[in-house]
Amino acid sequence: MKIKNKLLKYIILLTAFNNQLFSQDTINKKILWTTDWSSDGKFMAIGGNLDTLKIYSEKNLKSYKSFPIKSTITRIKWHPLKNSIAVATQLSEDKSCIINLDTDERIELNGISPGGARGIDWNYTGEYLVVADNDGQILIYNMKGTLIRSFKNENSKGVTAADWHPKKNILITVSDKIRLFDFEGNLLKSIKHRPEEVMLLSVAWHKSGSFFVTGDYGDKQDKSLLQYWNEQAELLRSIDISKGEYRNLTWNTKGNRLATASDALRVWNSKGKLISEGNSKDYLWGVSWNKQGNRIITSSLEQNIILWNDKAEKILLIE
Template sequence: MKTNHSIILIVFLILVYGCKESREATEKERENWWLWTANWNPNNDQISAGGTQDTLRLFSSESYQLVYNIPLKGTITKTKWHPMKNILAISMQNEKSKSLILDPNSNDQIVLDSLDESGARAIGWNYNGELLATGDYSGILNIYNESGGIIKRIDTKQKGLMGLDWHPDKNIVTVVGERISIYDFDNDSIYDIKPRKEDVLMLCVAWHPNGRFFVTADYGDFENDYTPLLQFWSANGKNLKNIKKSKAEYRNLKWSGDGKTLATASESLRLWTENGDLLKESKSENLLWGIDWNKSDSKIVTTDEKGKIIIWDKELNQIQELTY
């Protein structure tokens, strides 16, 4: 009996120790669960989120419950819902997987042809969903049709493209990296803007819904004491306003549908007016990466560098943390 008791004790300790090791591994793994992107579906109110976890996650925006886990090898750098249909464009980085168009109901996937094996960080549909653009790490702007067929490749002469956004009612796309490039698809023309005298990496861009101006934001350079800038630009590229406020890089930014409020993701969640005046600010526990508004402009979803997905109201109160 003593022998049996000893064996049982040993097995019990192994199980306890093993569970502890498993739990610690999970916690350690979550330290690198950077969630790069969040996107609210305007067609059926689902929320997409993805990052370094090799998984696209879709949540219900009513119950905030997880609806789908869709395995995708590689880092999901951006998701963008089609403006009219329930399909999702996804940019991917690393050599594991290429960017794609996904039908979440059928799980049908259309892989987007790209010359850059390291992947892409920028993706977006034009205003009517007939064109899709990706910006890759070699500075190539790829234009596809709605079915994912390649139409044009434009060499922006940049080292890499970090973000892009289409004009709200024209086939003009603005891309950012080491500078700003504005490409007119209909006229097949492109011109560049040097955003600031310092060399900094630009991360995101968002056209205002009225199409008269757009906003860019950058990484800054903390070693050289270059503060990250939020910059307002006219449609033809004239600098309108520069704002020094953030203590960390701006990872993403998004206008509300009515155009009254700009939300920015950094070390804080901030809301701005059309003129660039700060409305509200809420310090985040972790650096924010992804950001988007719901269809009614009443809520904001953010993701962060520790894998958290938070729903906020317009007063910047945290309503819900999504679990998965």
């Protein structure tokens, strides 16, 4: 009887995690999920469930290119050296892909579960791309989009974000837990980040590789946690000032400022001290720094694209 009860409890929790994964990601609502600034600083990419990946010019903030992608673009990541962008999709007829901005060539990424993916990231050399999908698969591709290996996330149905170590081929995935893997797919560590059953949504290694930061969905009291962890995944600091889930977070090039997207744009230092805060009328989902570290772009629940300075002061609403 105890074994059956434990099994039933596990099934209920797993179902709850998957429901939480999509509960606010309303299919019919038009949301700008994600944004990223190109490594050379010349372009910005925006995606969501508007059936289009849009590329803006940094020079004049006007539309530069667009690519039709049906349904939801969950996350985009520019290659660290090339003018190519990796695109993760879900609930979509179009697969996750790599798009070459110079030639407009699109390479589809095979092997991803039919439910699509939300985690995507290039490794520090740009040689490998990881995609973490909604069925708990972790897939590693080369630059040409060829699948090199895949493995399963431990006891998990759906990964919300993935991030490579900045100096090693070690990666973190987040979902119901924080999990660290090596390049071969060996599980190095698995951590439950808080006592409550709360999904994690975002993760970012610091540029030094000595620590990383995670953001979660929030509990029933709307308490979302931003947490700093050392390289061994030991908790350094936990911060609960946000009323909204931490959809995305990212470091500037120097690594001295972290920008987080939630109920406000917040900028933190490397120790977890809040430096500045910018109010938002709606929940922010995407966030990215420019190359110089003096501008931040955000995308939001209500399709707003906003340019901010490094003090989280609004500069411009981009049309």
